[in-house]
Amino acid sequence: MHPAFSVIFFTVASGAGFGLFSLLFVADVFRLGGGFSRDELVFGGLLAMALVVFGLLSSAFHLANPKNAWRAFTRFRTSWLSREGVFAVLFMPLALTYLGAIAFDAPVGIRVVSGFLVAVLAWITVFSTGMIYACLKTIRQWNTPLVPANYLAFGYASGSLLLLLGAVVARLDVVPYLAMAALILSVAAVLKAIYFFWIRNPGLAPTLKTATGFTRAGVKLLDVGHTHGTFLTQEFGFQVARRRAGALRVAVFVFGFIIPGLMLVLVYERGSDWAAFVAAVSGLLGAAAERWLFFAEARHVVNLYHGAARC
Amino acid sequence: MRLGLVIDLDVCVGCHACAVACKEWNASGTIGPLADYQPYGAEPSGVWLNRIRHYEVDTYPNNKTINFPMSCMHCEDADCVTVCPTGASYKRPEDGIVLIDQDKCMGCNYCAWACPYGARELDRASGTMKKCTLCIDRIYDTELPVEERQPACVLTCPAHARMFGDFDDPESAVSRTVRERGGYPLMPELNYNPTNQYLPPRRKPVVPVAGDKPTGLRATLKKFANRLVRR
Numbered sequence: 188m189h190p191a192f193s194v195i196f197f198t199v200a201s202g203a204g205f206g207l208f209s210l211l212f213v214a215d216v217f218r219l220g221g222g223f224s225r226d227e228l229v230f231g232g233l234l235a236m237a238l239v240v241f242g243l244l245s246s247a248f249h250l251a252n253p254k255n256a257w258r259a260f261t262r263f264r265t266s267w268l269s270r271e272g273v274f275a276v277l278f279m280p281l282a283l284t285y286l287g288a289i290a291f292d293a294p295v296g297i298r299v300v301s302g303f304l305v306a307v308l309a310w311i312t313v314f315s316t317g318m319i320y321a322c323l324k325t326i327r328q329w330n331t332p333l334v335p336a337n338y339l340a341f342g343y344a345s346g347s348l349l350l351l352l353g354a355v356v357a358r359l360d361v362v363p364y365l366a367m368a369a370l371i372l373s374v375a376a377v378l379k380a381i382y383f384f385w386i387r388n389p390g391l392a393p394t395l396k397t398a399t400g401f402t403r404a405g406v407k408l409l410d411v412g413h414t415h416g417t418f419l420t421q422e423f424g425f426q427v428a429r430r431r432a433g434a435l436r437v438a439v440f441v442f443g444f445i446i447p448g449l450m451l452v453l454v455y456e457r458g459s460d461w462a463a464f465v466a467a468v469s470g471l472l473g474a475a476a477e478r479w480l481f482f483a484e485a486r487h488v489v490n491l492y493h494g495a496a497r498c
Numbered sequence: 499m500r501l502g503l504v505i506d507l508d509v510c511v512g513c514h515a516c517a518v519a520c521k522e523w524n525a526s527g528t529i530g531p532l533a534d535y536q537p538y539g540a541e542p543s544g545v546w547l548n549r550i551r552h553y554e555v556d557t558y559p560n561n562k563t564i565n566f567p568m569s570c571m572h573c574e575d576a577d578c579v580t581v582c583p584t585g586a587s588y589k590r591p592e593d594g595i596v597l598i599d600q601d602k603c604m605g606c607n608y609c610a611w612a613c614p615y616g617a618r619e620l621d622r623a624s625g626t627m628k629k630c631t632l633c634i635d636r637i638y639d640t641e642l643p644v645e646e647r648q649p650a651c652v653l654t655c656p657a658h659a660r661m662f663g664d665f666d667d668p669e670s671a672v673s674r675t676v677r678e679r680g681g682y683p684l685m686p687e688l689n690y691n692p693t694n695q696y697l698p699p700r701r702k703p704v705v706p707v708a709g710d711k712p713t714g715l716r717a718t719l720k721k722f723a724n725r726l727v728r729r
């Protein structure tokens with residue numbers, strides 16, 4: 188699949204925003220490390236919302252006909268893309284309610300209930316983002332429950348690193364934030380490793396034989412029938428070299444998990460503030476590399492008709 | 499009604515006339531115009547609703563060239579319709595034709611991702627998705643003579659490799675042909691239940707081909723040696 192940068196930026200930014208907001212709620216409820224002040228919580232929440240909004244806006248850039256984008260909210264009952272849009276928009280007023288409850292010292296019940304609902308809605312939205320890809324039977328690398336799991340894990344991992352940066356800046360006790368980030372990063376790394384392992388095996392995917400129906404003898408492509416490329420070759424023909432994919436997988440783990448992990452140790456041992464910043468930036472870079480690879484490694488079954496023996 | 503096409507892979511000669519007729523009709527039909535990119539340039543490309551690919555099945559001397567036209571299969575369980583977020587893609591309940599409302603499409607490409615048959619192509623000029631309409635603006639046109647109320651690709655095919663009809667009627671020409679010739683759908687394992695069916699090539703005796711016989715002193719010696727060994 189052709190990796191569109193607007194979609195990569197969108198999923199990484201909005202995932203981090205939803206993750207940050209959910210974990211901010213956790214930090215608020217349990218007063219982790221002494222607890223953020225009221226202003227800090229509101230600022231962090233607005234920052235998370237800004238990430239989500241920028242992500243949503245950038246996603247509109249890959250549309251060929253954006254003037255009809257508002258219609259994307261109408262097929263909520265069948266389309267995961269529509270669901271994602273509806274949940275992301277529903278998230279906004281609820282998130283503002285929660286931040287308002289913090290800012291104006293509302294009763295703790297309102298604060299906790301609205302915060303919990305926002306965290307659940309954030310989870311549902313990121314799950315829907317993953318399901319956009321996971322529900323496609325045409326791309327075996329995507330048609331697995333590991334995809335929404337990875338989207339959630341990377342969202343929470345980026346969010347936890349951003350929250351740690353916030354805790355360092357706010358001069359809180361960083362130990363609970365370090366523990367949370369370390370745990371989420373470990374889970375995300377394991378899930379991603381399982382994903383990479385899983386897509387190595389082609390499994391029961393369609394082949395050129397079932398695609399053409401000639402299952403009793405060998406089939407090979409003689410001619411694709413078009414002079415230059417088509418929409419299909421541009422959109423689905425993208426192929427990443429195996430060596431490059433291998434290097435990028437290493438980059439995903441180095442930037443996404445190893446560097447942030449080492450930085451967590453530095454923050455714990457030395458109390459160095461810059462390490463938290465490096466961890467957050469590196470984590471987001473790792474997530475972007477992961478998202479690029481997620482698209483680049485996906486092989487649509489229409490490639491079978493253009494001569495691929497398997498996808 | 500469940501309208502669709504039958505494509506006879508035994509007689510298709512791969513002339514691309516169906517694709518050209520399709521482009522000609524639909525460029526000015528309900529789904530048109532169909533954009534061309536650099537039609538006379540170095541990298542000619544464009545939107546086509548019907549594409550023909552060419553394959554070789556089996557190996558010499560049993561091989562056969564198969565010309566393989568593909569357009570929208572008008573699937574019973576069309577994921578392209580389910581995934582569409584705007585409601586632009588829809589399947590008509592009365593005849594099963596899958597269509598795109600050009601006024602609602604936002605050009606997100608999601609339906610093309612969901613289609614395993616490559617039936618949907620984005621038109622960069624209009625920013626909307628285009629696909630086969632089964633010539634809906636021909637088949638119901640009462641101004642046309644009855645025999646011309648068929649898709650442009652079917653009418654134009656010089657080899658009569660394409661048939662159009664109702665698959666819900668077990669006695670329609672398409673249903674009978676599919677039954678008699680063992681017609682099959684493509685990629686049935688994905689469970690899209692495509693309406694269009696493909697007829698496999700008929701079984702034909704293998705034409706014996708005289709091989710090149712080696713000549714010369716060495717071949718003659720070998721021949722004698724083989725005879726001796728066989729004895």
